[in-house]
Amino acid sequence: MSGGAAGEIIYSLVVENKPGVLFRVASQFRRRNFNIESVAVGVTERPDTSKMIITMRGDEQMAEDFARVLSRTIDVIEVRRLDPGRTVRRELALLRLGPGGLELARSVGGDGELAVIRESGGSTIAYAVGSPEYISSLVEVLGRSKVLEEVTRTGTVALEVNDS
Amino acid sequence: MDYMSGSRALIKALEREGVDVVFGIPGGAIMPVYDELLNSGLRHVLARHEQSAAHMADGYARASGRVGVCMATSGPGATNLLTGVATAYLDSTPLVAITGQVPTYMMGRDAFQEIDAVGIYTHVTKYSFQPQRPEEIPWTVRAAFFLASTGRTGPVHIDLPKDVQTGEAEMAFPDAVEIRGYRPRLPPDPAAVARALDMLLESERPIILAGGGVIKSGAHDYLLQLAESALIPVASTLMGKGAIPEDHPLALGMVGMHGTVQANKLVNEADLILAIGVRFSDRTTMEVRGFAPDARIVHFDVDPTEVSKNVRASHAVIGDLRSSLRLLLEMFRERARTGNWGAWRRRVNEVSSEWRDRILGTKSEFSPPYLLKAMREVLPPGAIVATEVGQNQMWAALYFRVLRPRTFITSGGLGAMGFGFPAAIGAKAARPDVPVVDIAGDGSFLMTMNSLATSIDEKLPVIVVILNNSSLGMVAQWQRLFYNRRYAATLFGANPDFVRLAESFGAEGVRVYSLDEFRSALARAMRTEVTTVIDVPIHPEEDVFPFVGPGSTLSEAMLGDGRE
Ligand SMILES: Cc1ncc(C[n+]2csc(CCOP(=O)(O)OP(=O)(O)O)c2C)c(N)n1
Numbered sequence: 001m002s003g004g005a006a007g008e009i010i011y012s013l014v015v016e017n018k019p020g021v022l023f024r025v026a027s028q029f030r031r032r033n034f035n036i037e038s039v040a041v042g043v044t045e046r047p048d049t050s051k052m053i054i055t056m057r058g059d060e061q062m063a064e065d066f067a068r069v070l071s072r073t074i075d076v077i078e079v080r081r082l083d084p085g086r087t088v089r090r091e092l093a094l095l096r097l098g099p100g101g102l103e104l105a106r107s108v109g110g111d112g113e114l115a116v117i118r119e120s121g122g123s124t125i126a127y128a129v130g131s132p133e134y135i136s137s138l139v140e141v142l143g144r145s146k147v148l149e150e151v152t153r154t155g156t157v158a159l160e161v162n163d164s
Numbered sequence: 165m166d167y168m169s170g171s172r173a174l175i176k177a178l179e180r181e182g183v184d185v186v187f188g189i190p191g192g193a194i195m196p197v198y199d200e201l202l203n204s205g206l207r208h209v210l211a212r213h214e215q216s217a218a219h220m221a222d223g224y225a226r227a228s229g230r231v232g233v234c235m236a237t238s239g240p241g242a243t244n245l246l247t248g249v250a251t252a253y254l255d256s257t258p259l260v261a262i263t264g265q266v267p268t269y270m271m272g273r274d275a276f277q278e279i280d281a282v283g284i285y286t287h288v289t290k291y292s293f294q295p296q297r298p299e300e301i302p303w304t305v306r307a308a309f310f311l312a313s314t315g316r317t318g319p320v321h322i323d324l325p326k327d328v329q330t331g332e333a334e335m336a337f338p339d340a341v342e343i344r345g346y347r348p349r350l351p352p353d354p355a356a357v358a359r360a361l362d363m364l365l366e367s368e369r370p371i372i373l374a375g376g377g378v379i380k381s382g383a384h385d386y387l388l389q390l391a392e393s394a395l396i397p398v399a400s401t402l403m404g405k406g407a408i409p410e411d412h413p414l415a416l417g418m419v420g421m422h423g424t425v426q427a428n429k430l431v432n433e434a435d436l437i438l439a440i441g442v443r444f445s446d447r448t449t450m451e452v453r454g455f456a457p458d459a460r461i462v463h464f465d466v467d468p469t470e471v472s473k474n475v476r477a478s479h480a481v482i483g484d485l486r487s488s489l490r491l492l493l494e495m496f497r498e499r500a501r502t503g504n505w506g507a508w509r510r511r512v513n514e515v516s517s518e519w520r521d522r523i524l525g526t527k528s529e530f531s532p533p534y535l536l537k538a539m540r541e542v543l544p545p546g547a548i549v550a551t552e553v554g555q556n557q558m559w560a561a562l563y564f565r566v567l568r569p570r571t572f573i574t575s576g577g578l579g580a581m582g583f584g585f586p587a588a589i590g591a592k593a594a595r596p597d598v599p600v601v602d603i604a605g606d607g608s609f610l611m612t613m614n615s616l617a618t619s620i621d622e623k624l625p626v627i628v629v630i631l632n633n634s635s636l637g638m639v640a641q642w643q644r645l646f647y648n649r650r651y652a653a654t655l656f657g658a659n660p661d662f663v664r665l666a667e668s669f670g671a672e673g674v675r676v677y678s679l680d681e682f683r684s685a686l687a688r689a690m691r692t693e694v695t696t697v698i699d700v701p702i703h704p705e706e707d708v709f710p711f712v713g714p715g716s717t718l719s720e721a722m723l724g725d726g727r728e
Contacts, residue, residue: 023286031287071468071469074343074345
């Protein structure tokens with residue numbers, strides 16, 4: 001690999017909302033062996049259009065190759081690289097916590113919030129929303145102390161700020 | 165609006181696209197379409213292996229510039245067809261490949277002859293469609309032809325579940341389709357063209373590198389005018405053979421692993437490369453670090469994703485090559501000046517005249533370079549030549565001078581043995597008015613020689629010239645040069661008698677032992693109404709030179725004179 005050290009690469013793709021699109025995009029990752037950190041997909045304000053946020057680590061060459069293969073993919077309507085310095089990111093996690101888990105979770109600091117969705121018996125389902133770093137440290141702390149029974153993360157969503 | 169079955173809609177849509185011939189083999193999952201073919205004016209050419217059907221459609225497309233169409237059943241039909249479609253993909257041939265599929269309600273249940281064709285074809289096509297309802301067929305066919313024939317051309321696949329073929333619906337046939345993620349950029353940006361011209365005029369040692377894109381976009385006439393008005397030499401890639409008549413004094417021939425000495429030398433001496441419709445494949449650049457070390461690259465291409473993919477470009481002009489070159493030529497004429505190229509011209513003449521007529525590294529006169537030169541003398545300028553893969557292909561690339569675009573048809577990107585013969589038959593279907601020759605190796609020919617049956621049945625006579633070395637020659641050449649002459653699985657023990665083999669299909673067969681016999685066999689074959697196989701037993705240890713070995717740079721060619 002040339003082009004310097006591995007940095008954070010964030011791409012925002014506008015894609016067709018129809019079957020097979022994820023397969024087509026994913027097969028491009030596989031062919032080049034891109035190591036994707038997270039993919040988040042959801043429909044946009046237009047029902048025929050989805051937005052896909054992809055984050056990965058890599059160098060400039062990799063970022064360029066990534067844009068190249070995706071702009072060739074016909075179901076991909078727009079490929080935009082987001083500047084990590086000017087991008088807000090959020091991730092959501094659902095956590096199933098055992099006894100004592102909620103207290104521990106509340107003690108974890110960072111850029112994010114935590115709230116309870118339901119409680120029954122000793123088990124709590126909570127959600128956390130915040131920066132991917134906050135979610136990761138939450139999961140790490142909870143996981144280490146065995147109070148985390150299950151976690152589901154959405155992957156990172158991102159928007160570039162447009163104030164100049 | 166019209167009420168009809170999906171199969172009827174498919175055939176009607178093909179007719180609306182102007183399709184006149186379809187190459188294929190039927191089977192259970194595509195029988196409704198075949199049945200409907202009988203009600204149409206479409207010609208169907210029955211192949212004997214689906215791979216050949218795809219190669220025939222490919223040869224048809226390359227010879228004519230139109231979209232080739234091939235068809236197969238589900239499962240084994242679709243997998244057999246795949247190699248041919250992949251060949252078209254890597255060489256950007258416009259093709260529409262149609263496969264049958266099990267009915268939608270059986271999909272995913274491992275039904276008889278079910279494979280995930282869309283899953284497989286997605287990787288070797290511009291797009292793979294699978295309509296879920298009959299009424300989607302007209303749009304799908306229009307979209308497939310639109311994708312195949314525009315921008316960077318290429319194959320498109322349509323997988324047709326059987327119930328979608330038989331189901332009936334009101335059909336609307338669109339004239340145009342819109343695909344949001346596909347907007348081929350056609351007219352170039354004039355400022356980008358002007359900048360390219362500035363760079364050309366600033367340069368001291370310019371060269372044109374012409375690729376397959378020149379031929380596909382029909383830009384060859386502007387290319388020639390530009391080369392002639394500016395007196396810039398033109399090298400080509402394998403796919404670019406025919407972009408300029410190779411008997412032209414400015415034509416240097418092919419660059420790359422088996423490039424001519426003059427093309428490889430001059431590309432590496434240039435300070436500016438006008439790269440037109442090339443993709444800088446590794447067989448063209450060889451070791452990239454040593455490729456044209458002093459040159460700035462100005463890349464003209466219709467596909468923006470080609471720019472700086474393999475070789476860093478200093479400047480790019482994106483758009484249809486014909487429009488781009490027309491504009492470049494106009495601007496060049498308006499500026500009414502050329503660069504300061506006198507010394508470079510003398511250098512080009514010196515290198516070119518030293519090397520252009522040299523034949524390197526042969527064992528006798530009865531060897532492929534001489535045979536191919538003789539072939540050029542016998543064939544008319546418009547004759548179409550296809551090749552197989554291996555030494556035969558590289559000898560053809562080096563020593564057979566192509567005089568017109570679309571008359572040299574070869575599997576460049578995939579390098580698929582077995583391509584040439586069926587591609588020649590497809591080319592003949594497109595151009596019955598010209599002789600079509602397949603320059604073959606015995607190994608490659610054996611892969612698709614059952615197409616002899618198609619060529620006889622369908623009255624598509626071609627001429628097969630087997631440069632017969634009783635071996636997988638190109639692999640054996642590498643073994644001679646890099647593996648200490650250890651011939652692992654490259655020497656054929658038993659070869660068929662190709663003369664009697666041809667005759668058993670109803671074709672003509674002849675074996676020749678001298679250049680004169682070869683010339684007259686070829687001349688006779690051109691007058692014969694059936695396919696002729698000319699078996700040419702050559703020395704089994706003939707090698708192709710020049711040869712830039714793997715890992716070497718274009719300046720480090722072996723010339724076959726023992727000096728390397
Ligand atoms: C389908 C396929 N299989 C294997 C190869 C690898 N290969 C490249 S050249 C070659 C030998 C070709 O032999 P032949 O057709 O007799 O041509 P020659 O090199 O002798 O002219 C082989 C096996 C290939 N290119 N394509």
